[in-house]
Amino acid sequence: MHDRLVTRCVIALAVIVLAIVSLPRLRLEYAPDVTFPELNVTLQLPPDASADSTETTRQWVVPIESALRGIG
Numbered sequence: 001m002h003d004r005l006v007t008r009c010v011i012a013l014a015v016i017v018l019a020i021v022s023l024p025r026l027r028l029e030y031a032p033d034v035t036f037p038e039l040n041v042t043l044q045l046p047p048d049a050s051a052d053s054t055e056t057t058r059q060w061v062v063p064i065e066s067a068l069r070g071i072g
Contacts, residue, residue, distance in 0.1 A: 039068065 043060055 041068070 041064060043064070045056065045060065
């Protein structure tokens with residue numbers, strides 16, 4: 001009976017020592033960095049496209065942005 005008590009104490013002491021040794025090496029993040037997914041879209045307009053940036057935005061960029069936002 002005494003041998004079992006000693007064995008249990010040695011195992012418990014070993015677990016405590018290992019926990020103390022590993023504690024400084026653990027990397028705890030209570031609030032991890034949040035990164036949002038990114039999507040790159042390339043729009044290649046024909047050479048004869050309008051030079052007016054407002055018209056280009058209205059005709060090309062706004063519909064593409066609307067479609068991408070609808071994806072969720």
